[in-house]
Amino acid sequence: MVVRMDDACCGGLHSDAVADVRSGQLAEPLVLTLSEAFKALADPTRIRMLHCLLRRELCVCDLAEALGMTQSAVSHQLRYLRTLRIVKNRRDGNAIYYTCDDAHIAGLLQMGIDHAMHAGANEGG
Amino acid sequence: MVVRMDDACCGGLHSDAVADVRSGQLAEPLVLTLSEAFKALADPTRIRMLHCLLRRELCVCDLAEALGMTQSAVSHQLRYLRTLRIVKNRRDGNAIYYTCDDAHIAGLLQMGIDHAMHAGANEGG
DNA sequence: CCCTTACATGAGCATATATTCATATACTTT
DNA sequence: AAAGTATATGAATATATGCTCATGTAAGGG
Numbered sequence: 001m002v003v004r005m006d007d008a009c010c011g012g013l014h015s016d017a018v019a020d021v022r023s024g025q026l027a028e029p030l031v032l033t034l035s036e037a038f039k040a041l042a043d044p045t046r047i048r049m050l051h052c053l054l055r056r057e058l059c060v061c062d063l064a065e066a067l068g069m070t071q072s073a074v075s076h077q078l079r080y081l082r083t084l085r086i087v088k089n090r091r092d093g094n095a096i097y098y099t100c101d102d103a104h105i106a107g108l109l110q111m112g113i114d115h116a117m118h119a120g121a122n123e124g125g
Numbered sequence: 126m127v128v129r130m131d132d133a134c135c136g137g138l139h140s141d142a143v144a145d146v147r148s149g150q151l152a153e154p155l156v157l158t159l160s161e162a163f164k165a166l167a168d169p170t171r172i173r174m175l176h177c178l179l180r181r182e183l184c185v186c187d188l189a190e191a192l193g194m195t196q197s198a199v200s201h202q203l204r205y206l207r208t209l210r211i212v213k214n215r216r217d218g219n220a221i222y223y224t225c226d227d228a229h230i231a232g233l234l235q236m237g238i239d240h241a242m243h244a245g246a247n248e249g250g
Numbered sequence: 251c252c253c254t255t256a257c258a259t260g261a262g263c264a265t266a267t268a269t270t271c272a273t274a275t276a277c278t279t280t
Numbered sequence: 281a282a283a284g285t286a287t288a289t290g291a292a293t294a295t296a297t298g299c300t301c302a303t304g305t306a307a308g309g310g
Contacts, residue, residue: 009186009196009256010220021177021191026238033241034234035169042167044160045268052146060287061134066146071134073269075288080268094277094286095135104240109159111236113151115229116158134286170298185257198299200258205298219256219307251310258305266297275288280281 040084041109045069046077050109053087053100060096165209166234170194171202175234178212178225185221 026034041047048067052058058066064074078098081087087100100106151159166172173192177183183191189199203223206212212225225231 009190010184011255014184014187017181017183018187018191021180021183021187024176024180025191026173026176030238030241031169031172033244034172034237035167037237037241038163038166038172038233041163042160043164043268044156047156047159047163048151051149051151055146055149056142058142058146059135059139061285062139062143062146065134066143066150070270071287072271072289076268079288091277094284096276096287104244107240108163108233108236111233112159112162113155115232116155116162119158119229136285168298186255195300196257197259197301201298204258216307221257253308253310255308256306259303261301261303263300264298267295268293269295270293271291273289273291276286278283278285280283 036084037104037108040081040086040105041112043077045073046081047109049074049077049081050086050100050105053098054106054109057097057099060098063098161209162229162233165206165211165230166237168202170198171206172234174199174202174206175211175225175230178223179231179234182222182224185223188223 041050045067049063052063052066060074060078061071063078064071067074078087078089081100082089086102086105087098089096089098091097166175170192174188177188177191185199185203186196188203189196192199203212203214206225207214211227211230212223214221214223216222
């Protein structure tokens, strides 16, 4: 394999460091999958929605009311989460109930919450 | 406190569900902190950068070369991560070395990687 | 002091994102 | 079938984001 060091800065001094880091790189598809997952959690609205839907099943309008959002906004975000298979829905009459039983997302969110709660305390500066 | 149910849909049938979910809501500042943290991981470039900087210390140009990016793009993202105190830097001559020793970010990223590796296997649907 | 190297940063641009508004669809009731 | 309720969705809009290009700043060498 060819490792280009044409435009190497540092006079190419650290080519070993670059090679080392390069060998440990994450595969591109993995990186994309990862960023996609984190992106789902990278918005206040979606965090609130998921936190609710992890707690219990809710129909769209109840979710909208609980969050003080319009039905349309909630529905658009639900479509987003549905596309990523993060939430599921079931129909009952003309209401549609959503849930989130995605263990991965739940784990990441919970870990984030735990971290955020502790943060600020050990911000040594 | 007043719980509005003016524009309650479902004829206000699920007001208990709404109240329940409302009582368990995350505090706004926490939600914002959370989304900020996840946002840092919600971009392929930053994931790659952080993965490198968790592995070892790198100067800007080496990071740029390892990732096949311009120095400017890397520098902009480093500023972003620096502002969030996710990465640290130290100067040595006219090179500036960056590292990421943020345990929270490292934890989230690792958890995401683990999950992403297993995913696809149990995609029953 | 001038030049080079390494990094930072502001402006501009193209794209992505989150919401709103209007409207379409699916189901229920009469 | 017609009307009502709950949800979905397309278009439009405002803002955010990530990159490039040009330039500014800090440290080192002659």
